[in-house]
Amino acid sequence: MWQFIRQLFHKFGSPKWFYGIASKMMPWLLGIGLILLLAGLVWGLAFAPAERLQGNSYRIIFIHVPSAFLAQSIYIMMAVTAVVTLVWRMKLADLFVRAVAPVGAVLTFLALFTGAVWGKPTWGTWWVWDARLTSMLILLFLYFGVIVLMSAITDEKSSARAVAVLVLVGVVNIPIIKYSVEWWNTLHQPATFKLTDKPSMAPEMWVPLLLSVLGLYLLFGWLACLRMQTEILKREHRTRWVRDLATAEGN
Amino acid sequence: MHPIRRKRLTIILFLLAGLAIAVGLTTYALRQNINLFYDPTQIAAGEAPRDARIRAGGMVKQGSVVRSEQDLTVEFQVTDFVSSVTVRYTGILPDLFDEGQGVVALGRLQSDGVFVADQVLAKHDENYMPPEVSDALEKAEAASARVPPMNQ
Numbered sequence: 001m002w003q004f005i006r007q008l009f010h011k012f013g014s015p016k017w018f019y020g021i022a023s024k025m026m027p028w029l030l031g032i033g034l035i036l037l038l039a040g041l042v043w044g045l046a047f048a049p050a051e052r053l054q055g056n057s058y059r060i061i062f063i064h065v066p067s068a069f070l071a072q073s074i075y076i077m078m079a080v081t082a083v084v085t086l087v088w089r090m091k092l093a094d095l096f097v098r099a100v101a102p103v104g105a106v107l108t109f110l111a112l113f114t115g116a117v118w119g120k121p122t123w124g125t126w127w128v129w130d131a132r133l134t135s136m137l138i139l140l141f142l143y144f145g146v147i148v149l150m151s152a153i154t155d156e157k158s159s160a161r162a163v164a165v166l167v168l169v170g171v172v173n174i175p176i177i178k179y180s181v182e183w184w185n186t187l188h189q190p191a192t193f194k195l196t197d198k199p200s201m202a203p204e205m206w207v208p209l210l211l212s213v214l215g216l217y218l219l220f221g222w223l224a225c226l227r228m229q230t231e232i233l234k235r236e237h238r239t240r241w242v243r244d245l246a247t248a249e250g251n
Numbered sequence: 252m253h254p255i256r257r258k259r260l261t262i263i264l265f266l267l268a269g270l271a272i273a274v275g276l277t278t279y280a281l282r283q284n285i286n287l288f289y290d291p292t293q294i295a296a297g298e299a300p301r302d303a304r305i306r307a308g309g310m311v312k313q314g315s316v317v318r319s320e321q322d323l324t325v326e327f328q329v330t331d332f333v334s335s336v337t338v339r340y341t342g343i344l345p346d347l348f349d350e351g352q353g354v355v356a357l358g359r360l361q362s363d364g365v366f367v368a369d370q371v372l373a374k375h376d377e378n379y380m381p382p383e384v385s386d387a388l389e390k391a392e393a394a395s396a397r398v399p400p401m402n403q
Contacts, residue, residue, distance in 0.1 A: 049381035087259045123372045124345035130287040172274045185286040192377045201379040
């Protein structure tokens, strides 16, 4: 088992190998992801029952929670690949960070925006400086910082290292986001979904929510593969296999 | 693992641990500034400043909401089930405001202990329920309250 993981890990050193694997996986990620996300959204927005106190305005949860969830998961994935960049100097790991940072920024913004739209009718305000909202805003700025730093340094190697260090420093914010609602008094409610307990939500509400979270995960996988492939072609455009690929596509 | 990589990994782990401790201590020291509101127990214990605008948060006590006949003034008790504080507010309350629901009020604590709020926000809890389910729960509760158990 350990041997297999090691071999797989070493294969990730080859952009060519990854390009092929990604091409094979992408149709599945896109297809299943779209089906799950659409099913979850249609079910959640049109067919799930209204909420007892909030009425229909709670339905924004079907967009808010998947994007907030992904925004944090993407950052954790970036942190893991940042360690790989710093320790093993693997190019593909840096490519991953570059490919997904803008996606994470967009999803963080979406989570903040849908939260504000929901907060106005529910809480009575668009924004409060409570720990959850503020730490999520910091996550957005971290994403911005990574994106800016990425393009500020032109040298590939030093850019990769600087970005990896910034990503790693920012990862302390993730547990703060997660536990902010438990450590401090916040206006944001605690988590509805816990690993240990049953969700404090009716099943006809959380099942569509789960579908849309899974669907968005798969769609993110598809988008990450696509963006990494583009970046690989750009960086390796001088190599033999990319030229062969280009001539094959041309015919 | 290659010794150089092992060394790099150890350095990264040490740096991350140090960073986590630093951030942890800082947020711990600033915890009262990070808290969005004081709960009634803290206010009763005198931890909340008297002359500053502060936020008070907790549950609206059941049966404590008194509405004025002349204007939009509302008085209610905010409780954390240990202490409670009286809040007075003039204005339109958010839709979710109700007895037994969470609120966060922004305002000043008067010398007579009444908290005069200029903004009241509703706090939603983590429970999501369709109306039929909560109706059924309430009915079941009412029924069990009305019919005393036979074997008592």
